[in-house]
Amino acid sequence: MTGKVLVIDDLEPNLRLLEAKLKSEYYTVYTATNGYDGIKIAKEKMPDIILLDVMMPQIDGFTTCKKLKEDEQTAGIPIVMVTALTEQEDRVKGLNCGADDFITKPIDEFHLFVRVRSLIRIKELFDELKLRDITYSNFGGSKNFLKSQTEKLNSKIILIDDDVFEIKKIKAALESEGHTLIVFNPDQPLEKIQEHDFDLVIVNTLLDEERALRMSVEIKGMTNKKRVPIIILVDESDKKVMLKGLQIGIDDYVLEPLDINELLARTRTLLRRKKYQDSLRHGIEDSINASVIDQLTKLYNRRYLETHLGTIFEEAKQKKDRIVLLTIDIDNFKKINDRPGWGHSIGDEVLKEVADRIKQCVRDNDLAVRHGGEEFIAVLTNTTVENGTIVAERIRKKIADTPIKISVEPYGIDVTVSIGDAVMRHEGDSPEDLINRSDEMLYKAKTTGKNKVVSEE
Template structure:
C-alpha cells in the first residue's frame, strides 16, 4: 500500500528521521520546511497524508491545519500532528484545528507506521468515492466539500459499547453534551444494535469482560450495514499492542484511559464529520447514477436507459420462452398545449402523465420518456392481448380526467395515441420491435388519435 506522505518540519534532522522510517516501509515521501511550502504542495494535490510539526517559525502547525481543513480543496487530506507538545490541552487544540491524530514525540516506529497505514486505507476509500462523484458536478449535483467544511461534527448518534458501570456512567454524560448516546452493556448484542441503529459512530471499550472488543470491531467491519460506521476504541494505557492491532483491522481512532472529556469530544467530532462527508459522497454517486438514467422532468427512465435495458429484457424473454410487449405512446396535440397555455403548462401535463402511467402499469414494467411527448413502456411476460387491455386502461385514465395546469388555474383535456407490438421471433432485433410499435402509433394518430392500435403480426 503505497502513499505519498508529506513531512513538514523546520528541523532537518527530524525530517530525515521520518523520511527514513517511512521510506523503509515503501511510502513515497515529500518534505517541506515550513507551513507556506506545505500549503502550496497540498494545493497542488501532491500528497495523501501530512505529518505536521506544530512549532514552526512562519506559520505554526495549528494554523496550517486550520487552513487545510477550512479549504474545500484540501480538507479531506488526513493530517497527523507530530510534536513534542504532550498536554491534553495541546491535543485538543490540534484536534479542534482539524487534525486526524496527534502523536507525541518520540513516536515509536510501530505506532507511526500503523497510524499512517490506517489513514492511507481510509484516504484511498475516500478518494475512490470522490473520483466517482466528480461527474456529479457536471450534471448539477452539489459537491459536499463546502458543507463538510462547515460541519461542526455535533448532533451525532453514538453507540457506546461498554460493560463496566464505572466507565460508561462517566463517558455517556460527557458525550451527551453534544450527541445522542445509546449505551450497550451486552457486547453479544452490540452488533445487532449497531446494525439496526443507523449510528454515526461506534465507541468500543477494549476492556470488556469475557468478550474480545477487537472481535466486535472486526465483525462491524465485515457486516455490510456497519462497514462504513467509524469506530473509536477506548483502552487502558498498557494496551498499545491491541490498539495497533485494532488499527490494522479497521478501528479509526483510539483513546487511552483516563479519558479527557475535551479530547474525547474533539475526536468524536472529527470522526462524525468524516462519516457525514463520506455519506455525502456516496449519496452524490447514487444521485449521479439516478440522474444518468432518469428523465429529470417526469422521473421516468430516459431513452439511454431504455435502449441499454431493452436488449437485456428481450434476451431474457427469448431464453425463457416468455412474451414481451412494447407500447409506444404519444400525447395528442402536445404542441398546441404548449402554444396555447405555455411551456410550463406542457411540463405540468408531462409530470401528471408520468404519475398516471405509473399507476397503470406493474412494478416489473419499464416506463421511459423516449423524447419530447413520446414514451415507451416495455412489459415483460405480456402478450399482445394483455398489453392491449393495459393500453386501453391507460388511454382511459388519461382521457377520463382533465389535467390541472398553471398551478391549478386551468384544467385541460388531454388524450394519447398508443401503438403496440410484441417480440415475434427469438433473436429478433429490438429495433424491429420498436419500429413496429412506432408504425402502429402512426396509424393510431392517422386514424383520429385517442386510440390504441396493435401492430400486425
C-alpha cells in the same frame, strides 16, 4: 496502500527520521523546515496527508494548520499534528485549528502508520467526491455535493462499557459535539443493538478483551451494520490487542488511560469517512439526475462514464496515479434471455445480481457502470496493475462460485463472466484508448474459454 506525505518540522533530525520511516513503507515523502515553505509545497505537490510539528519558528504549527484549512485548494488534505506527550493543551488547540488527528513524541511506528493509512483513506474518498461534484456540474447540477460533507455531524453512537466514571466522561464530550450516545452494558444481549440506528460503535476492551473483540466482530457481521465503524478502547501497552483488532476489521483504537481529545479526533475521522462512503454509495440517487443512473441495476450508465472517466483520467495524470479499467461481460447471456419460460424478466434478475456482486468487490471510491446490455465496466482508481488483476479475479470468483437465485425453477443458475483488464498509460493515452484495450482483452477471454480474466501484457 501508499501515498504522498508532507512532513513539516524545523528540526533536521526529526525530518530525516520520519522521512526514513515513511519511505521504508514506500510512501513518497516531501519535507519542509518551516510553515511558509510547507504551505507552498502543499499547494504544489498536493500531498495525501501532512505531518505538522507544533513548535516551529516564523509561524507555528497551529497557524500553519489554520492557513492550510482556510485555503480551498488545501482544505481537504488531512493534517496530523505532532505534539509532546504531556501537552494536552496543544492537542485541543490543534483540533480547534482544524487538525484531523495528532501523534505524540517520541513517535511510535505502529501508531504512525495506523494514523497515516486511516487518513489517506479519507483523502481518497474526499477526492472522489470532488471529482463527482465536477461531473455533476457538467450535467447541469450545482456544485453542492461536497458542501453537505462539511456540515456538522450529529450522529448516534453506541458505547459498550461498564465503567460508570468513563461513561460519564465520554458522554459529556460526545454530547458537546452534538452527538447522541446510547450506552450498552456488555452483559446486555447484543441483539438489542440492532433495534437502534447508529453511525459508530465504541467498545471498551478493558472489561474483557476477548469478549470485547468477539462482540465487535458480531456487530460487523450484522447485515445492516457491516459498514458502521468501530473504535476499541485498549490499554496503551497492549499492542497485541490493537493489532488483533485491526486484523479482524476494527477501524481504529484509542489508548487507555483515555485522552478525551484523542477519542474526539478518532470519532470525527471515522464519522466523516462513513458519511463520505454513504454519499458515494447512495448520494448519487438523490443528487444526480436519473439520466445518468441505470434504472435496472442502479449503477452509473454509459453516459456518466463518458463524462466522469475523462475527469478521473486528468486527475490521475496530474497525480501520476494508476487507473485500471475492467470490462466485464456475462458469458452466454443470450441463452438466459432466449430460454422458453424465462425471457427478459429472468435476464433482468441476473443483471441485477451480477451488478450487486460487482459493487461488493470494488471500493466506494471506484466506479461501477453498466455499459450496455450484459456488459459492465469497473474503473479502479489509485491502484496498481497487480491489484487490478486481483480485483478482476475477485469479481470473477464472486459471480462464478455461488449460483444466482431466480424466481422460476430451478430457482438458481450458474453464471460466469469474462473480464478484460487494461491499465492507464501516462504518455499519449486517452479514456477511449483505455476502454478499447480493455475490450480487446475481453475478446481474448471470450475466445479462449470464457470464465477468465485476461490482462494486458
